[in-house]
Structures are given as C-alpha cells and as structure tokens.
Amino acid sequence: MKHIKTVNKPTLQSTIKKGGCGECQASCQSACKTSCTVGNQVCEKQAD
C-alpha cells in the first residue's frame, strides 16, 4: 500500500472465543506492583 503500512497481524478478535485459560501471569506482579497494564502481557499458551 502507498498511504498505509500495517505494523502487525493482530489476533485479538480470534481470542474472544478461544482465550481465557488463565494460565498467564497476573500483570501487576510482573514488574512494578503499581501498574495494571495488560497490553504488554505475554500469553502463556503462545509462550509454550
């Protein structure tokens, strides 16, 4: 494309049905204990 470059291949919509296993880390525990950002968390299934 000339005017638009897409950065990623997102999977958010596909996780509506298949996500939710809950094996991932609690976000607040991961680094700071004061931040609840989830956008930067890692999916445990994909990490396996």
Next chain:
Amino acid sequence: MLASIHKFRQNGWNLLLDINSGAVHVIDDMTYDIMDTFDGTNDDAVVAALAGRYDRAALREALAELHELIGEKTLFAPDIGVPPTFAGEGIVKSLCLMVAHDCNLRCGYCFAGTGDFGGRRGLMTKETGEAAVDFLLAHSGPRRHFEIDFFGGEPLVNFPVVQHVTRYVRQRERETGKSFKLTLTTNGLTLDETTQRFLDDNNISLVLSLDGRKEVHDRMRPDAGGRGTYDRVLPNFQRVVAARQGQNYYLRGTYTKYNPDFTNDVLAMHDAGFDVLSMEPVVAKDTPYALEEADLPRIYEEYDRLTAAYLERHRAGRGFFFFHFNMDLSNGPCVAKRLAGCGAGHEYFAVAADGGLYPCHQFVGREKYRLGSVFEGVTNRELPRYFRESHVLNKPRCRDCWARFFCSGGCHANAELFHGDIREPYEVGCAIQKKRLECALTVQAALAMEKEG
C-alpha cells in the same frame, strides 16, 4: 457503537489504532486527515471535505486502501463483548505475601506507610506462609501456573520465612505437579551474597527498587535514620544482576513531582549497568510530591523525550527494555485477560502478615476490603464478584475509551483512594497511561518499520 479507532501523532509518526482488532497502521498525513471524516461508508463526503487540500485521485487511492483494511477486518472491526470464557467466578492464581509489615527504609511515598500499612508492625510466621501456599493450591482448580511474590514492607527483614516458604513451595510443586513462579521485591539494603545465593539457587525473580539518579533516590528513599541509601543499594543490585547474567529481574523506580525529568533517571539506571527497567508515576494525594492534573503537559513532554531516547539507544545497538514499552502487537493477551486486568480481588490476592486476605497489596489495611484469611478462606463472597465484574466494559468511563483493551481499566486501589469507588478510575493515572500507550505503540511501530526497511 463504541469508539473503534484512535489516531495520534507521536515522535514524528502518524498512527492509527483499530481498537477492536488491535491492528496498528502507520498512515501518511492525508490519510490522517481522511480519518477525521471517514466512517467506512462515506467516500464522497471525504473527498468533498478534503478536495481543496489534496488531489482527488490521491484521496480515492487512500480510500481504496482503507476499504482493503475493512475487508481484512483491521479497520472498524466489530465491537467486543464479554467473552464466554470470562464468565463465572475467578480462580485465584497469584498471591502477594506481605511477609513483613516492617521496613528498614522510610520512603517518602510508601503506600504501606513505611511498611506497617497503618497498623502494627509485624512479621509473617512460617505457619501462615505455609497456609497461604495451601490456600492457593486448594482453590486452584485446573490451573497449573501460579505466582507468589514476597513483598512487604521489606521482605528481607523476614528472610527466614522467605526461605521456609520457598522450600515449602518447591516441595508442594513436586507433590502436586503444579508450577510456581516466585518473585521478591526488595529495596536491596540487606541484599548480601548469602541472600543472593539463595535467591539464585531457587530461581526467584527480583524486582529491585531504585529511583534513578543518586540525588533523586536519596531524597525519597532514606533509611530509618534519614540517610540516603543509593550508595549502599546500588553495588548490591549490580552484583546480583551480574550474577544472574542480566536475567530474571526488573529494576524499578518511582517518579514524583520532584523529578519531572525522569528520562534522566531511566537513562541513569541504564548507564549504571541495568537494561530491564520500569519507572512508575507516584500515586499520592495532598502531598508536595504528588502528581496533579496541572503536571500533565510536563509529564507528556517527558514521555516524548523518553521515547526518543529509547529509540536512539536501540538504533545505536545498546537498547534496553522499558516495561511500559514492551508490547507484542501481534500476539498479545486474549480478550478475557484484557478484561481480567490485574486480577485483584478475584485472581490475585494479597496476604497480610496475620494471614488476612485482601484484593491486592495496596488494599491491605483498608479493613472494609478484607476478604477472609488463608485459614478460613474467602468469607466475603460479594467482593470478589464485584471486582471481577468491574472490568472496562462495565465501567462507564472506560467503555468508550480507546485504551480499554490495553490498560485493564486502571488500578482499583487508586480509584478507591481518589474516589472511594473502584469503578471510578483515577483521572491523572488514566491520562498518563494513555500517553504511555501511545509511546509504546509508536516504539513498536518504529522498530517494526525500521527492521523491515
């Protein structure tokens, strides 16, 4: 229909986020202007609005590209509701053990009130620590992965119990086949070589507290006698991180109104030999160092500086990790996780030294939020449900916010602190979060584009 796109300019980049798909597009100036009008169906109106500024053929060309994105479901993707996988009660998977309601530092901004959480100073016993592990396992259902963070106060004040609970966890892992990730958050004052060896041998992740430059750190993080601690903790942190080959740790700082130039603190941490970093805004009110709405323009400017510095060091081949800029745009967390957020009160509990259960470490001491104890279990059944249902799609201020699938709706403890209600997000926190997310998206887009050439 809820807001479905967010466009912004950051560090010279024009970005378009499609909220419901998570797609991130880098767009030119003309497309940026098109998105003020374009709704997926009104090409002629767009051309009429912009024909005075842009060539008509070029406008039609960009519109054709936008329609291609709509076809690929990466623009104006459908709204997301609560997924069936998020229905039902949460299963606890994560505990914060307040092994010491006591601390050898007197940090000016401590939400634990210098470690005692507004109550009596006290240490967790071995028995309570074991009961916490057993509580977690007993309520874990099919879950396989768990986390326990040793926290305080300062957990190394009660190191024998940290050691005991660690050994107990490893024993219970063998017995149950389940897996625990252990972390310990420390100020580093007593992080000697013996302690270090134990933490290394037991694969305990570390969150190390340092506020950046010496003068910034010493101002807010004095010891009980009022003396600065930078010169004592820094060598400990450097030794510990070197011994674990730079793995399995975060160096974490807090910025306040006293250091609005906190990029210098992040870079000072990097220059001191650390490359896995986090720097957080202080949460406080009615104090001279608290961040307020009037401070936001200066804070935004500083995140612009931090973004530029972060990219500059990456391009120079000496990049570092910054917690809030880490983001996998293609394989991020699922929708259920984005709604669960930090999990406080339904997947994540804090255990006070006496065994009391609270929604998270910041709620310890706020007695109306006491959920039960590790001995009797959760006796307040309403609160966990209320916390689980307090997600972005149920909070009026979050439902239509572009950041709703990244921020988890803000920190409940901060919302409660400022508004007395976990469903009323803390505005300054939201504003900073959104700016940080724009920077994170920019960083990820810039690095991906530059890698591609």
